Amino acid sequence: MDTAVLIDEAIREQLLDAGATIVGYARLGRFLHDDIAHLDMAISIGVGKNLNRGTLALLGELQRKTSRILKESGYRYLCIPPDSDRVKDTFVSKLYPFFAHKIAATSSGIGWIGKNGLLINREFGPRLSLATVLTDAPLSADTPIEFSECGDCSLCVEHCPSGAITGGIWSRYEPYVRLINTDKCNSHKKNTKGLSDKPNCGLCINICPYGRRVIKESVQMVLS
């Protein structure tokens, strides 16, 4: 029990020191595919930055740090890299589709799934880049977020240029409600050729009032 507490603290502390914005632990049991069901604790790692090359490198480094600690303590682990950084031709990449980062993030209390289908954190809004490490280490799980806190706000629904956001409301008990019409979202991507190498238009991220202020402040801090 004591070692479990120690490893809890060690991982969280080291990740925050190394540049993680937020770290959460979740017990996922029933959400997992058979091949990874024994790794039922998730360490959800969020970085409050755009998902650019630097952020991907940071997330990778944070995952390596986590796996090193787990390995040294004799636990199993599996690193699930950020969605946009999945090298397709490795063996282990076959397991990535069995897992969604958002399940770990909501289950560990980092945020809820907003109307825009993205993970929303109270402080950073939809502006966290996520990676997950699955493990069989007995970490103490954080409290899941159960309901959407979008409330009456529908800015993303109103501003979506392709009308792809349905306005549905996510909850932990109705996790598969349809939030986004992906065909419409993709059609917008196709029509704006200049953006073709980027994931869609991103307006639903920019418009979200959650976390807009925090980002502005950190930008100003960097500039000054």
Added chain:
Amino acid sequence: MLTEEKQQEILESLRNAVVQYDEELSEKAAQEALDLGMDANDAIFNGLVSGMEEVGRLFEAQEYFVPEILMCADALYKGLEILKPHVKQLDLGVRGSVVIGTVEGDVHDIGKNIVKMMFDVAGFTVYDLGRDVPLDNFVAEQMRTDSDLVCLSAMMTTTMVGMKKVIDDLKAKNPNVRIMIGGSPVSQEVAEKWGADGYAKDATNALKDALDMVASLKKLKEEAEAKAA
């Protein structure tokens, strides 16, 4: 200078890199092996493959599960990529080329990839058709490449039945071709009934069978060398 001691140390590093799924160590040890003028075949078989044999044992003992197997395979490939350009072609009296793929309707290809890896290691030329492969493509690819081995994989009972057609077509066109089938719905009985030459139940068994095959190739090589000497 490459002493016997140093050589053992590098082989040990390669083995550990695979068993402990350490990609960095795998690259480093493979590069060191080359820098010190070690035989690439020796580094592969007595280092990397020896590690994978241990992984097979750990899987059977349920110390390792599927994620570990895949991470170990990735680590093996990191070293293999560096060593492979320096492998001396073995004259084994067999052509050593294989057509491999997952049959139409089936997208499960973990087992297939493990088997493919072992063929790669053994120095086979591998024609990988990928997954969800139309049945006629197996026959066409075998004709095109004149491969002596065709490996079919299926993970579902619904897609497994496609194998029989491929086996029949292949045997009709080229009676000498050897056929291996694999996947969880397949059994030894099915393999025999349908006229397949080899069978592997799942990724581990495929790994074991493929390792056995590599081991027997190695023996052939040693015999050939003994004869030459």
